Amino acid sequence: xxxxxxxxxxxxxxxxxxxxxxxxxxxxxxxxxxxxxxxxxxxxxxxxxxxxxxxxxxxxxxxxxxxxxxxxxxxxxxxxxxxxxxxxxxxxxxxxxxxxxxxxxxxxxxxxxxxxxxxxxxxxxxxxxxxxxxxxxxxxxxxxxxxxxxxxxxxxxxxxxxxxxxxxxxxxxxxxxxxxxxxxxxxxxxxxxxxxx
Numbered sequence: 001x002x003x004x005x006x007x008x009x010x011x012x013x014x015x016x017x018x019x020x021x022x023x024x025x026x027x028x029x030x031x032x033x034x035x036x037x038x039x040x041x042x043x044x045x046x047x048x049x050x051x052x053x054x055x056x057x058x059x060x061x062x063x064x065x066x067x068x069x070x071x072x073x074x075x076x077x078x079x080x081x082x083x084x085x086x087x088x089x090x091x092x093x094x095x096x097x098x099x100x101x102x103x104x105x106x107x108x109x110x111x112x113x114x115x116x117x118x119x120x121x122x123x124x125x126x127x128x129x130x131x132x133x134x135x136x137x138x139x140x141x142x143x144x145x146x147x148x149x150x151x152x153x154x155x156x157x158x159x160x161x162x163x164x165x166x167x168x169x170x171x172x173x174x175x176x177x178x179x180x181x182x183x184x185x186x187x188x189x190x191x192x193x194x195x196x197x
Contacts, residue, residue, distance in 0.1 A: 014046055014047075015045040015046075015047060017045060022090075025039050025092065026116065028045070029084075036081075036094065038094055039090075039092040040091050041087070041089040041091040043090075052129060052130055055127060055130070055157070058195075058197075061196055062097050062155075062191065062196060063081075065191050065192065065195070066099065066125070066191075069188060073188055075101060076099050076100055076102050076122065077100055077102060077105055078097065078099050079097070079099070079121070082094065085098070085118075085119055085121060086115075086118045087144075088118075088120060088147045089147055091143065092116045093143070093144070095124035095125060095126055096124075096125050096126050097125040097127075098121035098124045098125075099121060099122055099123040099124075099186070100119065100121050100122055104119060104122070105119075120147040120149055122149070122151070123149070123150060123151045123152065123182065123186060124144055124149060124153075125152070125154075126141060126152070126154050127157065128156045128158065137154055138154065138163070141154050141163070142165075149165065149167070150185050151164075151166055151186060152165035152166075153165075153180060153191075157197055160175065160197055161175055162180050164180070176193075178194065179192060179193065
């Protein structure tokens with residue numbers, strides 16, 4: 001039996017579909033292309049409402065800065081918020097922005113690249129929107145770390161706070177920073193936060 005956990009429209013909707021295979025999840029996503037869908041390691045499907053216009057604008061500015069840096073750096077490729085990745089723990093996640101080293105990306109087959117690629121990004125950004133709780137995003141950032149993430153930024157526009165995640169290190173909290181640097185993992189990456197707030 002399928003179970004729906006219905007929440008208010010401003011929060012993600014969790015759907016439990018027991019026994020859904022990875023291929024079944026892909027087919028579910030293809031049948032619901034208009035939705036932003038993720039899958040937890042335990043198989044729950046999370047349907048996220050569309051971003052509000054202000055969050056969408058901020059995410060676009062993040063992506064713009066990340067693409068500009070990546071074009072100059074040349075060692076990896078950028079993905080925007082509609083791209084999904086299958087993590088080693090089985091979850092399929094779609095960060096607001098992601099970057100993967102070229103050598104890791106090219107190690108995947110064309111078939112893997114054309115699906116929810118079985119890889120954890122090297123770098124992710126999660127931008128908190130009105131439908132996100134800080135705790136849920138912190139849990140998601142830890143999941144990325146547990147699956148091989150090298151660097152992650154969790155940006156809370158509401159409080160103008162940035163949380164920086166690195167493996168085996170305490171989370172660094174920055175309050176209203178002007179610039180957030182990706183060094184040493186991503187040398188030269190410096191996000192101008194006035195474009196994000």
